[in-house]
Amino acid sequence: MSALKIKKGSSKHSAYNLRPTFSDVQERHTLAVLVDNEPGVLARVIGLFSGRGYNIESLTVAEVDHTGHLSRITIVTTGTPQVIEQIKAQLGRIVPVHEVHDLTVEGHAVERELALFKVAGQGEKRVEALRLADIFRANVVDSTLESFVFQITGSPEKIDAFAELMRPLGLIEMARTGIAALSRGAE
Amino acid sequence: MTRAMTGAKMVVQALRDQGVDTVFGYPGGAVLPIYDEIFQQNDIRHILVRHEQGAVHAAEGYARATGKPGVVLVTSGPGATNSVTGLTDALMDSIPIVVLTGQVPTFLIGSDAFQEADTVGITRACTKHNWLVKDPARLSGTIHEAFHVATSGRPGPVLVDIPKDVQFATESYTPPSRAKLSHYQPQVKGDIEGITDLVAAMERAERPVFYTGGGVINSGPAASQLLRELVDATGFPVTSTLMGLGAYPASGENWLGMLGMHGLYEANLAMHGCDLMINLGARFDDRITGRIDAFSPHSKKAHVDIDPSSINKVVKTDFPIVGDIAHVLEDILKVWKARGRKVNREAVATWWSRIEEWRKVDCLRFKPSEKTIKPQHALARLEALTKGRPDRYICTEVGQHQMWAAQYMGFEAPNLWMTSGGLGTMGYGLPASIGVQIAHPDALVINVAGEASWLMNMQEMGTAVQYRLPVKQFILNNERLGMVRQWQELLHGERYSHSWSEALPDFVKLAEAFGCKGIKCDDPADLDDAIAEMLAYDGPVVFDCLVEKHENCFPMIPSGKAHNEMLLGEAETQGAIDEKGSVLV
Numbered sequence: 001m002s003a004l005k006i007k008k009g010s011s012k013h014s015a016y017n018l019r020p021t022f023s024d025v026q027e028r029h030t031l032a033v034l035v036d037n038e039p040g041v042l043a044r045v046i047g048l049f050s051g052r053g054y055n056i057e058s059l060t061v062a063e064v065d066h067t068g069h070l071s072r073i074t075i076v077t078t079g080t081p082q083v084i085e086q087i088k089a090q091l092g093r094i095v096p097v098h099e100v101h102d103l104t105v106e107g108h109a110v111e112r113e114l115a116l117f118k119v120a121g122q123g124e125k126r127v128e129a130l131r132l133a134d135i136f137r138a139n140v141v142d143s144t145l146e147s148f149v150f151q152i153t154g155s156p157e158k159i160d161a162f163a164e165l166m167r168p169l170g171l172i173e174m175a176r177t178g179i180a181a182l183s184r185g186a187e
Numbered sequence: 188m189t190r191a192m193t194g195a196k197m198v199v200q201a202l203r204d205q206g207v208d209t210v211f212g213y214p215g216g217a218v219l220p221i222y223d224e225i226f227q228q229n230d231i232r233h234i235l236v237r238h239e240q241g242a243v244h245a246a247e248g249y250a251r252a253t254g255k256p257g258v259v260l261v262t263s264g265p266g267a268t269n270s271v272t273g274l275t276d277a278l279m280d281s282i283p284i285v286v287l288t289g290q291v292p293t294f295l296i297g298s299d300a301f302q303e304a305d306t307v308g309i310t311r312a313c314t315k316h317n318w319l320v321k322d323p324a325r326l327s328g329t330i331h332e333a334f335h336v337a338t339s340g341r342p343g344p345v346l347v348d349i350p351k352d353v354q355f356a357t358e359s360y361t362p363p364s365r366a367k368l369s370h371y372q373p374q375v376k377g378d379i380e381g382i383t384d385l386v387a388a389m390e391r392a393e394r395p396v397f398y399t400g401g402g403v404i405n406s407g408p409a410a411s412q413l414l415r416e417l418v419d420a421t422g423f424p425v426t427s428t429l430m431g432l433g434a435y436p437a438s439g440e441n442w443l444g445m446l447g448m449h450g451l452y453e454a455n456l457a458m459h460g461c462d463l464m465i466n467l468g469a470r471f472d473d474r475i476t477g478r479i480d481a482f483s484p485h486s487k488k489a490h491v492d493i494d495p496s497s498i499n500k501v502v503k504t505d506f507p508i509v510g511d512i513a514h515v516l517e518d519i520l521k522v523w524k525a526r527g528r529k530v531n532r533e534a535v536a537t538w539w540s541r542i543e544e545w546r547k548v549d550c551l552r553f554k555p556s557e558k559t560i561k562p563q564h565a566l567a568r569l570e571a572l573t574k575g576r577p578d579r580y581i582c583t584e585v586g587q588h589q590m591w592a593a594q595y596m597g598f599e600a601p602n603l604w605m606t607s608g609g610l611g612t613m614g615y616g617l618p619a620s621i622g623v624q625i626a627h628p629d630a631l632v633i634n635v636a637g638e639a640s641w642l643m644n645m646q647e648m649g650t651a652v653q654y655r656l657p658v659k660q661f662i663l664n665n666e667r668l669g670m671v672r673q674w675q676e677l678l679h680g681e682r683y684s685h686s687w688s689e690a691l692p693d694f695v696k697l698a699e700a701f702g703c704k705g706i707k708c709d710d711p712a713d714l715d716d717a718i719a720e721m722l723a724y725d726g727p728v729v730f731d732c733l734v735e736k737h738e739n740c741f742p743m744i745p746s747g748k749a750h751n752e753m754l755l756g757e758a759e760t761q762g763a764i765d766e767k768g769s770v771l772v
């Protein structure tokens with residue numbers, strides 16, 4: 001579990017790290033949730049968000065510890081500080097949830113997303129797409145005479161920017177993984 | 188040493204090892220192997236209800252009256268879906284129950300097999316946790332884990348779904364001592380720094396009030412004992428939610444009565460005017476707070492709760508303490524004594540004199556009548572004629588009668604009062620009274636009911652008769668859905684849309700048809716004798732108490748109003764709820 005490199009005991013007891021919770025400001029937080037990898041656990045987490053009316057901007061999940069059968073769910077959500085604290089406390093109540101970490105509060109986390117873009121075009125547009133892909137360090141993972149599939153990783157903002165640029169150049173389809181995030185530093 | 192046995196046998200063995208003596212249930216195809224095992228043993232008593240919803244409410248009553256988890260066994264499909272209301276009720280009121288459901292065999296799951304339902308899917312939102320057991324080797328361990336989850340931390344309902352082939356399969360049994368319990372271990376000790384801060388605030392407080400809730404009852408008898416010690420030692424006033432009645436005795440000197448929408452004037456004004464509110468195991472429900480921005484505007488608020496999500500959910504807390512009530516109260520007392528048992532005596536005495544002024548309003552007074560039985564009068568008489576008995580358990584249905592019972596009946600100890608607070612489930616009381624009577628066969632168990640609520644699960648009279656359970660069904664029959672009628676009067680221009688009970692049965696004949704005693708009373712002059720007759724009868728009784736049809740329940744804080752905008756009687760109700768308030772329930 002230490003391989004997961006997430007700080008201990010951050011947010012399970014929301015009561016103890018009281019921030020000014022009753023303000024109206026909407027905040028965007030990235031949460032890392034460590035759960036038992038058992039059937040239905042994702043449904044529990046998603047059911048919590050839908051049942052209580054919380055937002056999900058992005059959600060990714062995969063097993064990260066095969067021997068311990070633990071999965072890591074990374075959720076990007078928005079809400080007032082009070083709602084964010086409630087979300088963390090409510091997540092902490094789910095029985096198969098081991099730890100809830102608010103990466104936004106714990107320090108600037110590294111956030112990365114992977115995306116695939118299919119761009120079709122000929123002539124100038126095709127050359128321009130390739131040139132921009134190079135600037136964004138996107139790789140070509142499939143190509144035909146009329147199309148490319150680019151693979152790009154980076155912050156969600158970078159991927160948004162790339163998508164905007166590709167749109168006029170023949171963007172046909174796009175698939176994004178959602179965010180994976182880790183806190184910075186040795187801890 | 189491992190013992191090999193079938194899944195069905197394991198279920199019974201696991202229940203036995205968990206100390207279960209009673210199961211409330213209803214059989215069907217998908218649980219027949221378990222019923223076969225139940226047939227072949229005598230340690231666990233099975234109570235056959237008449238509807239699975241009744242089984243769950245009975246288990247809730249049993250749990251609340253004993254402090255032990257209630258256990259339910261039902262079949263797949265309709266058996267499981269019929270348990271959903273009870274599960275939701277238990278979740279809202281933090282009642283520990285374990286529901287075992289049968290499921291179609293694993294190889295048929297997903298095929299729309301006969302009586303298949305996605306039980307764990309359907310109940311995910313109304314259980315604390317649930318499991319579908321597909322591997323017989325994990326069955327006994329899962330059942331032990333289910334009891335652990337239901338009873339630790341904030342208690343609640345859990346469900347274990349057991350496919351029929353798993354019940355037939357043979358595997359080795361895991362006893363509780365070797366079951367691997369999950370990491371789920373809620374924190375029970377409160378943070379001592381936070382506790383010390385709270386004690387310091389208590390020493391200074393000029394207008395303190397204890398606001399206690401169901402969490403004190405959940406925590407167990409030690410919590411009630413410690414609460415009494417702390418209240419009596421500090422001399423602070425204490426009020427309670429509907430769910431916490433009995434934690435502090437109604438005859439206690441510092442008792443203000445229930446607070447909230449239909450709570451007492453003095454309790455609500457004390458909450459409104461206090462400078463230190465100490466919330467012990469209550470959850471700032473909207474029946475309590477009324478308008479949030481006007482809720483106790485000048486107080487610092489402490490909140491002790493075992494569930495971190497309860498804290499700062501509704502009301503901002505100045506002294507948040509996560510922990511079990513008994514543990515935290517013990518530490519509060521320790522710290523307070525060590526610091527010299529200080530309270531601001533003079534200021535608290537002044538505070539009490541203000542409270543005494545509010546008490547003089549006598550908010551529970553009502554106009555008695557010689558012609559019709561006033562519901563309040565009926566309950567005042569029931570109280571007077573039964574209050575000496577330490578083994579008196581009161582259940583209720585949902586509606587006006589429930590509120591009057593909370594107002595006019597006093598509870599001296601925890602676990603004597605069972606009511607559906609959070610979900611407000613009509614039909615809860617009769618089966619709950621059955622569960623209580625099963626747990627305490629010689630006790631006096633009364634269900635204070637409204638006729639409409641009572642009809643919702645009246646089939647359970649069959650259960651009462653079958654098991655010779657002398658439950659007393661005290662029905663305040665106003666021939667109205669009284670609580671609904673009251674709201675229609677106050678905020679829907681007296682248009683009484685579908686809020687009356689027509690075509691009611693003759694309750695005396697109905698009682699007789701079930702094989703129990705029926706009593707009818709409509710004259711205040713006969714009331715005491717009729718109640719005495721009910722109490723003297725050694726068996727189940729349905730008491731049809733015909734009461735005033737248009738009585739409203741006061742005091743009342745209208746929705747969307749603050750504590751100090753409470754209505755005390757009929758004269759004040761005109762236009763009491765504005766448009767904004769009327770969207771609230």
Ligand SMILES: Cc1cc2nc3c(=O)[nH]c(=O)nc-3n(C[C@H](O)[C@H](O)[C@H](O)COP(=O)(O)OP(=O)(O)OC[C@H]3O[C@@H](n4cnc5c(N)ncnc54)[C@H](O)[C@@H]3O)c2cc1C
Nearest residue numbers: 400401402405428429447448449469470493512608609611
């Ligand atoms: C028609 C109707 C009218 C009503 N009117 C009123 C009214 O006027 N007044 C009123 O009070 N209620 C009223 N209610 C009930 C109301 O809806 C709520 O159910 C009730 O107020 C909640 O009680 P509570 O705050 O004690 O919380 P509960 O629901 O009992 O919750 C218990 C709290 O304690 C915590 N807890 C549990 N175990 C422990 C432990 N071991 N240690 C520490 N904390 C623990 C839990 O996490 C939870 O936060 C009414 C209900 C109905 C149906």
Ligand SMILES: Cc1ncc(C[n+]2csc(CCOP(=O)(O)OP(=O)(O)O)c2C)c(N)n1
Nearest residue numbers: 586587588611613637638639640668669670
């Ligand atoms: C299952 C369910 N359906 C509807 C309601 C809404 N409701 C709350 S109180 C009430 C009327 C209850 O009437 P009765 O049992 O006769 O009690 P009274 O209020 O007359 O004392 C209704 C319909 C509810 N609480 N539960």
